[in-house]
Amino acid sequence: MGIIFIAGEIDADVWRDVLAAELPEIDFDTDFYVWPDRPTDPGDIDIALVWRPPENALSEFPGLACVINLGAGVDSILNDETYPRHVPLVRMIDPALTRHMTEFVIQRVLTFHRKFHVYDSFQRNHDWKEMRQEDTLTKRVGILGLGELGSDAARVLASIGFDVAGWSRREKTIDGVQSFFGEDAFTPFLGRTDILVCLLPLTEATRGILNADTLSQLPEGAYVINAARGGHQVEADLLAALDSGHLAGAALDVFNEEPLPASSPIWDHPKVLVTPHIASLSSPGSAAREIAANIRRIRKGEEPTDQVSLDAGY
Ligand code: GLV
Numbered sequence: 001m002g003i004i005f006i007a008g009e010i011d012a013d014v015w016r017d018v019l020a021a022e023l024p025e026i027d028f029d030t031d032f033y034v035w036p037d038r039p040t041d042p043g044d045i046d047i048a049l050v051w052r053p054p055e056n057a058l059s060e061f062p063g064l065a066c067v068i069n070l071g072a073g074v075d076s077i078l079n080d081e082t083y084p085r086h087v088p089l090v091r092m093i094d095p096a097l098t099r100h101m102t103e104f105v106i107q108r109v110l111t112f113h114r115k116f117h118v119y120d121s122f123q124r125n126h127d128w129k130e131m132r133q134e135d136t137l138t139k140r141v142g143i144l145g146l147g148e149l150g151s152d153a154a155r156v157l158a159s160i161g162f163d164v165a166g167w168s169r170r171e172k173t174i175d176g177v178q179s180f181f182g183e184d185a186f187t188p189f190l191g192r193t194d195i196l197v198c199l200l201p202l203t204e205a206t207r208g209i210l211n212a213d214t215l216s217q218l219p220e221g222a223y224v225i226n227a228a229r230g231g232h233q234v235e236a237d238l239l240a241a242l243d244s245g246h247l248a249g250a251a252l253d254v255f256n257e258e259p260l261p262a263s264s265p266i267w268d269h270p271k272v273l274v275t276p277h278i279a280s281l282s283s284p285g286s287a288a289r290e291i292a293a294n295i296r297r298i299r300k301g302e303e304p305t306d307q308v309s310l311d312a313g314y
Pocket of ligand 1: 070071072073074282
C-alpha cells in the first residue's frame with residue numbers, strides 16, 4: 001500500500017511531515033511517493049493526495065481506493081474525463097480553510113460597506129472628506145452557495161448585523177440567514193442583494209453564472225465579490241457592468257486565466273480590487289488530522305467521510 005502526492009505547486013515535504021506526525025503507523029520514507037516518482041508496481045498505490053493533478057495521472061493507479069483533494073474546489077479533478085469514477089473523491093473540510101475564507105469575505109464586504117477602498121483613494125490625494133454611512137442592518141448581503149464555506153461566511157456576516165440571504169440548490173436552514181433555493185428563487189435573490197458574494201462550486205450549472213443578464217438583476221450600485229472560481233464570471237460582462245455604473249465595485253480573487261495576465265484591463269480598473277487567488281489557502285497543520293482519519297478509515301475498508309458527489313460535481 002502506498003500514498004501518492006500529486007500536487008505540483010504545493011510543498012510535498014510540509015504535507016509529508018504533518019501527515020507523518022498524525023500517522024506513525026505508516027512509513028513515509030518508503031510508502032509516500034511524490035509525483036512523478038511512483039512505485040515499480042503502480043498497483044501498490046491505494047491513496048492519492050491531489051491538487052490540480054495532470055489529466056490521466058489518476059487513471060495510472062488501478063488499486064486506488066480513494067482520492068483526497070488538498071483544496072476546497074474539486075472542479076479540476078472532475079473536469080478530467082479519465083477520472084476513475086468508481087474511486088471515492090474526498091473534499092477538504094478544514095476549520096482553518098473555512099475560517100480564512102470567512103475572514104476574506106468579511107474584509108471585502110466591510111471594505112465595500114464602509115467604502116474603505118474609496119477612503120484609500122482619498123488618502124492618496126490628501127483629501128479629507130467624509131461620505132454618508134449606511135447602516136449595517138439595511139445592507140443586504142447575498143451569498144451564492146451555502147456549502148461549508150458559504151454557510152460559515154453567511155452566519156458570521158449575519159452576526160455582525162448584515163441582512164444576509166443565501167442562494168443554493170436546496171433549502172438551507174441557517175440562523176439569521178434567509179434561504180433562497182432553486183432556479184425560480186434566483187431572480188428575487190439577486191434583486192434583494194446589495195453585495196453579492198460568490199462561493200459556489202464550479203460545475204456545468206454554475207459556469208458563467210455572473211454574466212450580463214444576472215448582473216443586471218442586481219440593484220443599481222451593487223458590489224460583487226468572487227472568491228470561488230474565475231469560471232463563474234464572464235469578465236467582459238463584469239467590466240461592462242462596472243463601466244456603465246450599474247455595479248459600484250468588484251473584489252476578485254479568481255480569474256478566467258491565472259495568473260491574471262499583466263495586460264489584463266482588470267488590474268488597473270479603478271473599481272476592481274484584485275487578489276491573486278489567496279482568499280483561503282490550505283493549512284496542512286490544521287487539515288492533516290481529518291485527512292489522517294480518512295486514510296485510517298480507508299485502510300480499514302471503511303467509507304471515507306466528506307465524499308464529493310461525482311454527479312452533482314461538489
Ligand atoms: C482554492 O481555490 C481551493 O479550492 O481550495
